[in-house]
Amino acid sequence: MRAMEKTIPTPTGTRRTKTRTRNATATFVLASFLLLVEGVVAPPWGSGGEWQLLHASIGISAMHMQLLPGDKVVMFDRTDFGPSNISLPGGRCRSDPADLALPIDCTAHSVLLDLPTAALRPLTLLSDTWCSSGALLPNGTLLQSGGFNDGDHSIRLFDSVSGDPLADWQELPSYLAVRRWYASDQLLPNGRVLIVGGRRQFSYEFFPSQESAAGSGGHGALFPFPFLEETRDANAENNLYPFLHLLPDGTLFVFANTRAVILDIASHQVLRRLPPIADDVPRNYPSSGSSVLLPLRLAPGGTTLPRPEVLICGGAPRGSYESALRGVFLPAATTCGRIGPSDPNPAWIMETMPMPRVMGDMVLLPTGDVLIVNGAAAGTAGWELAREPVMNPVLYSPGASAELRFTLLNGSSIPRLYHSTALLDPYGRVLVGGSNPHVGYNFTNVTYPTELSLEAFHPPYLASAGPRVVAAGAPEAEVGYGEVVAVRFEVVAYVEWTGTGSVEVVAMAPGFATHAVGMNQRAVVLPVGRVTQVGPFEYVAEAEAPPSPEVAPPGYYLWFVVHAGLPSQGVWVRIRPTP
Numbered sequence: 001m002r003a004m005e006k007t008i009p010t011p012t013g014t015r016r017t018k019t020r021t022r023n024a025t026a027t028f029v030l031a032s033f034l035l036l037v038e039g040v041v042a043p044p045w046g047s048g049g050e051w052q053l054l055h056a057s058i059g060i061s062a063m064h065m066q067l068l069p070g071d072k073v074v075m076f077d078r079t080d081f082g083p084s085n086i087s088l089p090g091g092r093c094r095s096d097p098a099d100l101a102l103p104i105d106c107t108a109h110s111v112l113l114d115l116p117t118a119a120l121r122p123l124t125l126l127s128d129t130w131c132s133s134g135a136l137l138p139n140g141t142l143l144q145s146g147g148f149n150d151g152d153h154s155i156r157l158f159d160s161v162s163g164d165p166l167a168d169w170q171e172l173p174s175y176l177a178v179r180r181w182y183a184s185d186q187l188l189p190n191g192r193v194l195i196v197g198g199r200r201q202f203s204y205e206f207f208p209s210q211e212s213a214a215g216s217g218g219h220g221a222l223f224p225f226p227f228l229e230e231t232r233d234a235n236a237e238n239n240l241y242p243f244l245h246l247l248p249d250g251t252l253f254v255f256a257n258t259r260a261v262i263l264d265i266a267s268h269q270v271l272r273r274l275p276p277i278a279d280d281v282p283r284n285y286p287s288s289g290s291s292v293l294l295p296l297r298l299a300p301g302g303t304t305l306p307r308p309e310v311l312i313c314g315g316a317p318r319g320s321y322e323s324a325l326r327g328v329f330l331p332a333a334t335t336c337g338r339i340g341p342s343d344p345n346p347a348w349i350m351e352t353m354p355m356p357r358v359m360g361d362m363v364l365l366p367t368g369d370v371l372i373v374n375g376a377a378a379g380t381a382g383w384e385l386a387r388e389p390v391m392n393p394v395l396y397s398p399g400a401s402a403e404l405r406f407t408l409l410n411g412s413s414i415p416r417l418y419h420s421t422a423l424l425d426p427y428g429r430v431l432v433g434g435s436n437p438h439v440g441y442n443f444t445n446v447t448y449p450t451e452l453s454l455e456a457f458h459p460p461y462l463a464s465a466g467p468r469v470v471a472a473g474a475p476e477a478e479v480g481y482g483e484v485v486a487v488r489f490e491v492v493a494y495v496e497w498t499g500t501g502s503v504e505v506v507a508m509a510p511g512f513a514t515h516a517v518g519m520n521q522r523a524v525v526l527p528v529g530r531v532t533q534v535g536p537f538e539y540v541a542e543a544e545a546p547p548s549p550e551v552a553p554p555g556y557y558l559w560f561v562v563h564a565g566l567p568s569q570g571v572w573v574r575i576r577p578t579p
């Protein structure tokens with residue numbers, strides 16, 4: 001047991017200090033992190049990052065993945081795949097006459113991973129989650145929406161913070177107004193979630209729906225969104241899993257196929273149509289590229305809004321899907337497009353990646369860089385429709401000069417094609433899992449076997465010693481909008497202190513990963529005021545919490561301290577909803 005001090009601000013600005021006791025698990029985390037950062041000997045890997053196999057089999061294919069507060073990861077695939085490689089808890093079996101593969105299935109299709117111990121726990125899904133979407137609600141409950149077959153109108157909730165060791169999925173069948181298969185979710189400033197599109201659905205709806213909030217028990221209201229019909233290609237569609245990014249002024253950037261609009265959620269009006277992406281390559285499923293909102297850099301006092309920029313990388317040229325069905329796998333896109341959607345005259349800047357990629361996952365890192373990982377160099381998303389897996393991740397550095405913009409990193413040995421996922425974890429690693437390019441769990445007699453493994457990619461920064469946050473977080477830490485928070489951290493003895501100007505505090509929202517889309521990922525670089533030395537290697541940085549729910553919707557964020565470009569381990573801080 002180890003006592004630890006936490007300093008959090010009170011609303012008046014004076015600070016109170018309280019002491020709490022870390023439990024054994026948390027101490028274990030700390031210990032293993034210290035081992036990692038205190039290795040003065042040269043790390044076993046170089047500047048290209050390192051791959052680590054966390055689990056040879058998690059029992060399912062990590063088709064959907066969400067990081068949860070408490071350092072857990074929930075993963076699931078689909079129920080209509082046949083038997084997985086892990087049994088349902090308590091010897092239960094699921095009896096579902098509507099299941100397309102196995103009416104009585106005694107295996108699990110969802111697992112919960114505890115990161116500190118790497119322990120896995122099977123969870124119970126009742127209806128099919130295939131190609132569904134999700135968002136972490138401000139209270140720490142994961143909302144998962146839609147799917148296929150008997151699950152296409154369902155929403156499911158997973159409570160990550162109650163501490164119930166047997167917590168499991170709660171299903172609300174028939175909640176959604178329409179079928180949502182390949183939809184995208186965005187957490188909104190008011191804590192509700194917008195659920196957009198899906199196959200042949202040119203509309204969006206909300207969770208909680210107004211009606212159910214008012215107790216009517218009926219379906220939620222449905223709002224037409226003709227943009228999704230306009231962007232649908234005849235055969236391939238190429239507009240599924242639209243990219244959604246909440247902009248700091250509260251409007252929503254929506255990208256489908258090759259086009260983008262700005263939607264005002266309150267009035268349901270399209271405010272603006274942006275120019276189509278410059279090379280006219282479709283970017284959405286099955287031409288799956290990936291997209292992030294680049295880190296929002298805040299000015300002190302919350303007076304000026306940060307300039308948002310959206311980055312979209314990879315995809316597959318029009319015709320790739322039809323061609324792949326005939327067995328001809330066209331080269332994927334090598335381009336990225338970058339745009340400032342709130343600029344007076346938004347224009348795409350096109351850049352070229354070191355190699356082509358479709359079905360890549362883009363993951364925001366605490367350093368402000370973007371990792372592009374997984375996917376293939378030829379073909380598209382869909383069963384058996386891709387070839388030439390891309391084994392090497394690429395780092396995109398938004399502020400670097402053109403020559404240093406892309407860095408090729410060390411490759412994995414495991415192909416990750418259709419249904420692979422990636423997300424940032426609290427240690428600053430990127431968890432990589434999934435790849436199920438077949439209609440069942442096919443492990444033999446197929447070109448790319450279904451993958452039940454889970455890897456962690458250690459970005460190059462983990463080879464050096466980052467700071468260690470000793471206070472600010474702790475699982476129950478909460479801050480309000482605009483509050484100043486004292487973040488205490490240590491810089492290890494042998495690392496040169498590069499001065500207060502090189503300290504950043506970054507709040508990162510945990511994303512929901514599936515089908516090359518990282519829903520609700522968000523990096524907010526907080527204004528840092530005074531940085532005070534309080535011990536031999538110990539400092540306190542005064543960081544200003546985000547100014548508004550438009551900049552950072554309420555809920556759980558990982559806060560990282562970055563010193564001289566090296567991030568600490570992330571600590572969970574909840575931003576309180578405004579009353």
Ligand SMILES: *[C@@H]1O[C@H](CO)[C@@H](O)[C@H](O)[C@H]1NC(C)=O
Pocket residue numbers: 045046047048049409410411
């Ligand atoms: C990783 O990349 C670095 C630098 O590019 C290289 O020196 C190292 O050998 C690579 N390690 C592995 C395991 O590939």
Ligand SMILES: *[C@@H]1O[C@H](CO)[C@@H](O)[C@H](O)[C@H]1NC(C)=O
Pocket residue numbers: 137139140141157159162208
């Ligand atoms: C979190 O909020 C959602 C939406 O209001 C609600 O349905 C859910 O029950 C809440 N979770 C907990 C644990 O209270």
Ligand SMILES: *[C@@H]1O[C@H](CO)[C@@H](O)[C@H](O)[C@H]1NC(C)=O
Pocket residue numbers: 082438439440441442445446
């Ligand atoms: C994969 O397995 C399923 C179910 O076992 C089977 O129906 C299907 O034909 C297999 N696919 C391939 C490509 O072998």
Ligand SMILES: *[C@@H]1O[C@H](CO)[C@@H](O)[C@H](O)[C@H]1NC(C)=O
Pocket residue numbers: 445
């Ligand atoms: C392997 O796959 C081929 C075509 O996909 C199929 O014709 C053959 O029957 C399969 N063999 C086995 C042993 O499943």
Ligand SMILES: CC(=O)N[C@H]1CO[C@H](CO)[C@@H](O)[C@@H]1O
Pocket residue numbers: 057085443452
């Ligand atoms: C494909 C796969 O991972 N199969 C594994 C399922 O689980 C058993 C043991 O529980 C392993 O022996 C198999 O290799």
